[in-house]
Amino acid sequence: EAGVAQSPRYKIIEKRQSVAFWCNPISGHATLYWYQQILGQGPKLLIQFQNNGVVDDSQLPKDRFSAERLKGVDSTLKIQPAKLEDSAVYLCASAFGGSEQYFGPGTRLTVT
Amino acid sequence: KNEVEQSPQNLTAQEGEFITINCSYSVGISALHWLQQHPGGGIVSLFMLSSGKKKHGRLIATINIQEKHSSLHITASHPRDSAVYICAVGLNDMRFGAGTRLTVKP
Numbered sequence: 001e002a003g004v005a006q007s008p009r010y011k012i013i014e015k016r017q018s019v020a021f022w023c024n025p026i027s028g029h030a031t032l033y034w035y036q037q038i039l040g041q042g043p044k045l046l047i048q049f050q051n052n053g054v055v056d057d058s059q060l061p062k063d064r065f066s067a068e069r070l071k072g073v074d075s076t077l078k079i080q081p082a083k084l085e086d087s088a089v090y091l092c093a094s095a096f097g098g099s100e101q102y103f104g105p106g107t108r109l110t111v112t
Numbered sequence: 113k114n115e116v117e118q119s120p121q122n123l124t125a126q127e128g129e130f131i132t133i134n135c136s137y138s139v140g141i142s143a144l145h146w147l148q149q150h151p152g153g154g155i156v157s158l159f160m161l162s163s164g165k166k167k168h169g170r171l172i173a174t175i176n177i178q179e180k181h182s183s184l185h186i187t188a189s190h191p192r193d194s195a196v197y198i199c200a201v202g203l204n205d206m207r208f209g210a211g212t213r214l215t216v217k218p
């Protein structure tokens with residue numbers, strides 16, 4: 001069974017630029033999560049999807065972050081414009097309903 | 113105070129040593145997870161448990177629901193065990209500890 005796929009693995013941008021990350025969950029997993037993990041901290045939930053609907057986006061900085069999962073399968077997370085403090089690993093995870101989450105390899109973003 | 117606290121933050125051991133990482137939590141939980149994160153960033157689930165003890169190879173995880181405490185033990189540690197170990201609670205609303213950075217020296 002293929003795992004959660006993410007791309008790109010690494011991205012370096014300057015502040016005020018835009019960036020997008022892509023996630024393809026495990027086939028059949030209706031629940032998809034995006035997390036932000038700042039160096040030295042545990043992951044923080046940004047947004048949770050159930051199919052193509054948003055379940056929880058309470059910690060998503062909506063002035064600059066957006067996410068979509070239009071067809072209920074793969075998802076994109078966008079930052080526009082990026083700030084220095086957005087430097088982090090962005091993790092995508094998926095789950096079958098409310099069961100155990102499976103994590104992707106992450107995208108390491110550096111904002112200079 | 114974080115809902116999930118881990119100790120120690122950093123741990124350095126010599127190859128072969130027995131290692132213990134601790135996790136305390138302050139919320140009611142349906143499950144507790146021990147996760148492993150290598151430098152590349154990806155996270156792998158080691159254990160999910162809601163009671164008692166689980167063992168997989170050289171790794172053992174225990175949980176005490178009454179005391180809201182869990183431990184991850186590594187027996188006969190090896191340099192390839194070097195990673196960040198993260199404790200997390202919950203299922204679809206996981207809360208994470210800050211992680212314990214383990215370095216095992218040959």
